[in-house]
Amino acid sequence: MDDDARYLHLEARLAEVEARLAKLEEFPRPSDEADGSLEAEAFWALRGLRERLAEQPAMAPAGGVLFTGVVTLPDGEYCEWQQGAFTHALLRHDWAEFSNAFSALAHPVRLRLLQEVVRGERTVAQLQEHEDMGTSGQIYHHLRQLTASGWLQSSGRGQYTVPEVRVVPLLIALSAMTVPGSPGTGEE
Template sequence: MSDQETTLREELSELRGRVSALEAAAERSATLPAPEPLQDHDTFWALNELQSRLHDHPSTVDGVVMTVGSLTLPDGAPVAWQEGLATAAMLETDWSDQAAAFAALGHPVRLELLRHILSGVHATAELAQIASLGTTGQLHHHLRQLVATGWVRQSGRGSYEIPAARVVPLLTSVMSAQR
């Protein structure tokens, strides 16, 4: 057998393995139940607490919008985040400054890339093996867009992560976009 035939057989074997892995992943995701909203005896417990606190602070009479969450990432790292802003301040500012951050989330490959990074795939080499993320050039283009808008940061040579301050806002953005 020639070297070229050996190389082709190795590549074919590798492709078969990758296809099998993709099929298995698709089968697993198809059998997972859709996430359900958190149920509590008091559905609006967080809202009720916020309104109670607003009552104690008349300076926020127009209201507050908050992003809050507590979770453990697949790698075991805990993330807890809370931020709030008075609605009057939000309505008085120019929102066009946020257009780039929203635009970065507006591409399906970037959302998939963020999901993989959040799930623990941090190395460019590992990300490049995920067929749905495109070619290596496309992957780097999407990573640059996400880094430029602060959704991702480089954590080392060829390694990326989502900053803790962006994890909960990202997840709440995805949650808010669901209908």
């Protein structure tokens, strides 16, 4: 690579880093006193959803759901995601269509694999270093199931990532399981 090409490459990478930093600076960081929740601004998303439903009176009686998130993963990958749905549409949908995605999450090793990939361990070699993951054949079996259900995607040469559109929904599903008093949280 000649000096001009190297300079252009570095300039492009610097612009990308500056853009990511600008996005991060748009959002307040939690204080050291925070307990991990957003209770200081309780129900701001709920207020916004109510306002949105009020703008569509035909949909308002049944209501709707909204989930959103802004995430910077340990490897620096930045994800923003928001999704909402009207209740009547969700109730009409055939929930059985989601069984593969849910069942893929219903195994401790698959959840652990997802956790390690989100944390930045993206290669099969890195994942195999964890003794509790099983044999390489078992790991590939679980990776295939997670890939087939859309929780992972193969980025080539034995590397896996959680697709950006799945990062926030995955963290929301985990967050829903940590509601105090819920089975499995230890807070009953």
